[in-house]
Amino acid sequence: MPSLEVEKRQSDEIVFAAGDTGFDRTLQRRAKEGGLLRVARGVYVEPGNQEEVAGRIRRNWQKIAAHAVPGAVVSHRSAFAGGITAANEVVLSHPTRFNRRITYPGLTLVLMKGPGPMPRDLRLGSLDLYWASQERALLENLARGAAATRASREEIEERLVACLSANKEPGLNQIRDRARELVEPLGAATSYETLNGLIGALLSTHSKGVLKTKAGLAIAQGAPIDMARMTLFGTLATALRTAVLPDIVDVAVAGDSRIHFAFLESYFSNYVEGTRFSVEEAEGIVLRNQIVAQRPKDSHDILGVFNLAYRTETRAIVPPVGEDFIDVLQERHRIMLERRPEADPGNLKLEANYAGTTQFVEPSHVRGTLAEGSRLALTVPEGLARAIFYLFLIAEVHPFADGNGRLSRLIMNAELSRGERARIIIPTLFHPQFVDCLRALTQSGRPEPLISSLARMAAWCAGFDYAELEAVVPAMRSAHAFEESPAEFRLLNADGSRAT
Template identity: 55%
Template sequence: MYVQASPGDPEHVARVVQRHWQKILGRIFPEAVVSHLSAFRGGMTPQGELILSHPTRFNKRMTLPGLVVVLRKGPGPLPGDMPLGDNHLYWASRPRMLLENLKRSSTRLGRTAGRAEVEAFLVRVLQASGEEAMNRIRDDAKHLKETLDAAAEFQILNALIGELLGTHAKGALRTAEGHLVARGIPADSGALHRLGRLADALRGTPLPRFTDAAAQDPARTHFAFLEAYFSNYVEGTRFSIEEAEQIALHNQIVVSRPKDSHDLLGVFHLILDLRFRSSLPSPDDILEGLCERHRRMLDRRPEVTPGEFKMTTNFAGQTEFVNPALVRGTLLEGAKQASGVPEGLARAVFYAFLVSEIHPFNDGNGRLSRLLMNAELSRLGLCRIIIPTLYHEQYVDAQRALTRGTDPVPLIHALSRIAKWTTLFDYTDLGDVVRAMTSAHAFEENARQFQLLGPDGVVFA
C-alpha cells in the first residue's frame, strides 16, 4: 500500500534536498563549481556523491539528506563555466571537465572518469558536432591548463584530439570506438526516406496561404505570448495562463521556478526577435542556425548543453530518434531537400518535421521545430501557427504516422487544419482572445472529453 510521506518524513526531506540542491549548495558554498566526475556524469556520481571544486573550502565531505557533497581543491568559476541560474553555483565548462577527468583519482571511489571515458566522450563530440567543436575544446583547454595545474592532462587531451582528427601520429587512442571513428558526416537513410516522402507529398498538394492575423502590435505581441505559452505547456513547462502572462509580458520570474520561467521567455523572445522570427538558416548554415536558436532558448539550462547537438540517442515512447553520429549529415541533407519544397505552409510543414524527426538536441526539439515552422511563415508575411493543448495529441499522432508508417498525409492535414484555426481569432486584446480560446477548449488536455471549437462556438472541422 502506498502511504504519502509527510513533510517530516526523511524520504520527503531527501527528495526536497535533491530537488533544490543547487539553491542549497549555492548558499552553503557560494562560487563553488560542479566539477570532476559530477560534471562528467551530469550531477550525482554512481557512488551518490556530488563533487564541487572551491579554492578555499576543500577536503571536506558533507552529508545532507539524500545527498553527499565532496569538496575538492580547485579554482572557482573560470571562463566558460556556466552559472546555475542565480544560485552562485557554477557548472564546469566542457574543456575544464575533460582536463579534470584526466587526472588520476586519489581514492578508490573513482571521482574522475579516466582516460578511456574521456576518449569515448571525445568520439561522441566529434560524431555529433564535428572537427570545429573538437578544435574549440582543445583551444579552450590550452588556456585553462595552467590555472587548473593540468599541463600533463592537456598533453593527453591534445594527443587524443589530434589522433581523432588525423593530425597526430597514432598511439594515443585506447578504445575501439576511437580507432574506428570516421571523419565523415554520414546521414540516417531511414529519416531521409521519410523526409523525401513528405517533400514529394507537399510538392503535389496545393496548400492555402493564410494572411498574418497579428501583423501589428499589440496583436503581434499577444500572439507571440500565446504561441510561446502553448509550445512550452505541451512540453511540460506548465504555468497557469495568468502566471505565464506575468513572466512573458511583465518579466516577473516565478521565484520557485526560475529555469521554467526562462524557458518560456526564451521561446517568447525568439518569436519576437526579427533576426529569428522571420528568417531561416540557409541549407549550408542549418547546423549553426539551429545551435544558435537552441542556445538562446535554453541558455539557463546547462545540464541539457544548450547549443550543442546531443551525444546520446533520445527516445519518445517506442520511437528511437536519429543516432548522434548521423545528426549533422541528416540535417544537412534534409535542409537541401527543404529548398525543393514550395515556400509557405508546405515548407513550414517540412521544417517542423525535419527537426522533430531528427531530434538533434537533448531537450527543446519540439519547441525548436515549431519555431522553424513559423519562421518560414513569418518570412513570407503569412500567419504563424499556434498548436493549442487540446490539439497537441492529434498533431503528435500525425507525426507518428509518418515516422512509423511513412504516411505524410495526416501531418499535412493536421497542420493545414490548425493553421486555419489560428487565423480565426482576434489577438488585439489579450483578455478577449484568452477567453475566446478558453471557450474553444484550446486549454483543455483530454481530446476524448472535449472537441476543439472555433471562436463562434462551432466544432472546428
C-alpha cells in the same frame, strides 16, 4: 517544542545532525521511536523497506556527499556518469581525505586524492560540493588507475566527438587550452598528451590510428549523417511534394493582431512544454513586462518565444542551408533560453536524448544530419509543405538538450510568415494528438497524420480574429483550446463547429 526550522528539516526524506543539542536529540528520539532510520553517524532517512531506503539515499546523494566530505569534487567516472555510476558509486576527489570508501545502503562514496575545487569547477547550488569541469574530468579519466573509477577510452572519445559536434573546432581547441592550464595542479602531463592526441586526431591534424570509435572515425572523415533519419525525412518530403494543402493567407501580419498572435503562440508553445502560467499572468509578462518574481526563468521563456515570433528579424526569416542552418538555429536557441544556463542555450546537445523509447539523433550526427536535412527541405514546395518539413526535421533530430519543440514550431512558422501564410498554434487540447502524429511518422514511417493535422491547425488558427486580445482569448476558451483532456473535450472552430 522543536523550532520551525527543525520541523522543516525533519520534513525532508533525509536529515542530518546539525550540532544543535536539542535538534540532534530530537533526531535520536525519532529514530528510537521508529520515525527515522539512522544509516550513518548523524545521517537519518525516512524508514521503509530496503529498496525504499536505498532509493532515498541515492536521490539525495549530493547532500550526503557534501555532509560526509565537505569541499569534495565529483570527479573521474562520476563526472562522466551524471554522478552515480552503474555500480551505485560516486567518485570524489579531495586533497586530504582519500583512499577510502564510505558506504550507505544503496550508495558508496569512493574518495580519491586530488585538488579541491578549481576555478572552472561548478559548485552544486548552496552545498559545499563541486562538479569537475569538463577539462578536469577528461584529464582525470585519462590518468592511470582502477578501471572502476575511470571512464573508458571509448567513452572519452565519444564525449570529445559530442563536443566537436556541438561547438565545432573552436570548442575542442578551447578544451585543449583549458586542459593545458590544469596539467601542473593535477599532475596530469601524461593525461594531457593523450588528450591532445585524441583532439588532434578528431581535428585531422595527427596521423591515423589514434581514434577507436565509429563516431570518432566518422568525424575525422567529415560530419557523419544519421542515414536512417535521412530516409525518414525522404519519406516525408515525397509525401509533401504531392500533398494537397490549404493556402491560407496570414490573418495577423501587422499591428495589434501580430502582437496578440505572437503572444498566444508563445503561451501555448511554452504551456505544452511545462512552462505553465495563467493567460493573465502570461499577458502581464509579455505585454506589460511584469516578470513573475518567483519564476523569473519561466517568465523569460515566455518572452523568448514571443520575441522570436514577433520581431521582424526572426519572425519571417528561415535559417539558410547547410552549416549556416545550424548556426542560425543555435543563435535562436540562445535567444529563446538565454536565462536558462542549465539548458546550455545556443549549444548543441552533448548527451543523447529520448522521448519514451525513441532515441533521437546521436550528438555526433546532429550537425551532418541537420545540414543535409536543410538541403532536402529545399526540394519540398514552399509554404505549408516546407514548414511541416522544417518542424519534423528539428523535432526528430532534437539537436538541443531542451527547447526543441518550441524551436521546431518557431522555424515552421518562420517559413509560413516568409510567404505571408497563416502561422500555426498547437492548442493545449490538440497537443496529445499532435504528438501521436509525430510518433506515427517516427515509429511507423506514416507522414499522412502529421501533414493532415498541421493543415487542420493552420485552418483552425486562421478562423480567429486577433485584433482584440479581450475577444480572442474568450473565443479560444469557448473552442476548448485551453483544456487538457481530449477524453472530455473536443476542439472546436471559431464558429463552434468541430475542428477535430
